[in-house]
Every structure is written in C-alpha cells, then in structure tokens.
Amino acid sequence: MTDLDGNSLTREVIDRFADTGDPRLKAVIASLVRHLHGFVQDVELTVEEWGAALEFLARAGRACTEGRQEFVLLSDVLGVTMLVDSINHPTAGGTTETAPPGPFHAADAPELPLGADMARGQPGERLHVEGSVSSGDGRPLANAVVDVWQADENGYYDMQRPELTEPTLRARFRADGRGRFAFRSILPSHYPIPAGGPVGELLNATGRHPFRPAHIHFRIAAEGYETLVTQLFPADGPYLADDAAFGVKPSLVVACPQGAPGDAPDGSAGPWRRLAYDFVLKAQ
Numbered sequence: 502m503t504d505l506d507g508n509s510l511t512r513e514v515i516d517r518f519a520d521t522g523d524p525r526l527k528a529v530i531a532s533l534v535r536h537l538h539g540f541v542q543d544v545e546l547t548v549e550e551w552g553a554a555l556e557f558l559a560r561a562g563r564a565c566t567e568g569r570q571e572f573v574l575l576s577d578v579l580g581v582t583m584l585v586d587s588i589n590h591p592t593a594g595g596t597t598e599t600a601p602p603g604p605f606h607a608a609d610a611p612e613l614p615l616g617a618d619m620a621r622g623q624p625g626e627r628l629h630v631e632g633s634v635s636s637g638d639g640r641p642l643a644n645a646v647v648d649v650w651q652a653d654e655n656g657y658y659d660m661q662r663p664e665l666t667e668p669t670l671r672a673r674f675r676a677d678g679r680g681r682f683a684f685r686s687i688l689p690s691h692y693p694i695p696a697g698g699p700v701g702e703l704l705n706a707t708g709r710h711p712f713r714p715a716h717i718h719f720r721i722a723a724e725g726y727e728t729l730v731t732q733l734f735p736a737d738g739p740y741l742a743d744d745a746a747f748g749v750k751p752s753l754v755v756a757c758p759q760g761a762p763g764d765a766p767d768g769s770a771g772p773w774r775r776l777a778y779d780f781v782l783k784a785q
C-alpha cells in the first residue's frame with residue numbers, strides 16, 4: 502500500500518530501487534526520483550500538463566527517429582548541455598575552454614590538405630583560419646587532427662541542404678610537425694537552431710528566440726590528450742550575449758580583422774578576413 506502523501510510515495514519509490522547493484526546507477530536513480538517528484542509537487546502538475554509533457558517527449562523521440570536531433574536541442578535550450586559541460590570540463594591551467602558539439606557533426610568529414618578551401622565554392626565573405634595545437638606546458642602537438650564544421654552564409658549546415666552532394670564547410674585537417682594548421686572558408690552566419698519541432702514550440706510558447714551567434718565548430722584530437730570539442734565565435738556578430746544554446750564563453754570569442762586588400766593567403770582579389778587561434782589540449 503502506498504500512502505498518498507507525496508513524500509512517503511517518493512521514499513517508497515526510492516526504496517523499490519534499493520537492490521540496484523551498480524552503486525552509481527542507484528544514486529542517480531534516487532536523485533532523479535527525488536527531484537522529479539519534487540518538481541511535480543512544486544508546480545502541482547495537473548493531469549493534463551503531465552499528459553502534454555509525455556506527448557511532447559514522444560514527439561521529440563519521433564523527430565529523432567526521423568534524423569533530427571531533437572533531444573540534443575532540448576538539452577541545449579534548457580542549459581543542461583552547458584551544465585554537464587561545466588561539471589566535466591572545469592576551466593583548468595590555460596587549456597582551451599569547451600563548447601557544445603551541437604547536432605551537426607559528421608564522423609566522416611573528408612581529410613583535406615593544410616590550406617585547402619572547405620567552402621567548395623560556396624558564396625560568402627572569404628575567411629582565412631590558422632592556428633596551433635599545443636599542450637598545457639607549451640609543447641606543439643604535431644599531427645593533431647583538427648575536425649572543423651560550420652554553417653554557410655545563410656546559416657545552414659550542409660546536412661540541412663539536401664541539394665548538396667558533397668560534404669561542404671566541414672573537413673579534417675592534420676596539423677604539421679609544429680602543431681600548426683591553416684585552412685580557408687567563409688564567414689559563418691548567426692542562425693536559428695532548427696525550430697520546426699517540439700523544441701521550437703517550447704521556444705515560441707515562452708517568447709524565446711531560437712538564434713545562435715555565428716560560430717565554427719572544432720573537434721581536436723591528439724594522442725595522450727583529451728579530445729577538445731569547442732567552438733569559436735567571430736566577435737562582431739549578433740546573439741553573443743543571448744545564445745539560445747548558452748554556449749558562448751568569452752575566451753572563445755575572437756576578432757576576425759579584415760585582411761589587407763589583395764593580400765589574401767590564397768592570392769584571391771576580394772575582401773577577406775583572418776581568424777587566428779591557438780588551442781591548448783589537456784593531458785589525459
């Protein structure tokens with residue numbers, strides 16, 4: 502028999518998990534039940550509201566099976582992604598800060614030679630990116646793999662543009678013997694996170710905008726070091742102060758100054774900008 506008083510029900514549910522063999526699982530479930538019950542009591546959730554919540558989650562799940570990363574977006578807009586990030590990647594000893602991977606990373610980006618243009622002819626303001634990968638004690642990490650992906654000048658990743666047949670604005674580069682890398686691209690645009698599903702409805706219903714500031718994603722791997730997943734944000738665009746995904750950290754905002762006309766590293770004529778950043782990886 503369960504007492505209908507919320508607190509003793511909560512205790513009984515937690516007790517029912519008492520034989521959980523894995524101590525971590527046991528602790529996580531107990532805390533989850535305690536907080537979930539506390540939340541329901543706090544807002545005195547109605548039957549209709551809980552029904553709507555389950556229906557919301559079911560639709561988010563269906564979106565995922567259709568290839569849209571709705572739960573990633575939900576985690577992002579609720580700040581859970583960044584909370585987990587802050588617990589697991591405390592700022593330490595000058596190593597580069599982390600930022601969310603988002604829903605658009607592809608494991609199979611093509612490896613391009615250093616200096617290559619990953620924009621593959623896409624229009625936009627030309628951008629020259631260069632930098633280095635090193636350890637916290639200043640040693641260059643030769644041959645580090647620098648995996649990069651970004652949106653186009655309209656704010657779309659290649660996966661959102663079915664007319665593109667080749668991986669575009671995404672590539673892997675291998676740093677040279679001094680840990681240095683360079684590539685060409687275009688300046689990404691700020692853009693709305695995909696808002697056509699349940700997460701978009703949530704933002705709408707709460708009067709929140711869906712925009713993220715312009716950013717370039719990096720995933721940098723070197724043997725013996727923690728793989729760094731982060732983003733760089735060109736300094737002069739909108740939404741740096743109110744990113745829908747809470748991903749901006751001041752150390753990741755970088756000025757992208759105009760290059761001298763006619764002086765582009767690729768010899769092209771038009772206007773171009775330069776983005777330089779030195780990444781520091783944490784030893785494992």
Ligand code: MBD
Pocket residue numbers: 574577601602603604605694695713746748
């Ligand atoms: C993105 O492109 C992104 O980087 C994040 C964190 C969330 C949604 C879309």
Ligand code: FE
Pocket residue numbers: 602603605716718
């Ligand atoms: Fe992104």
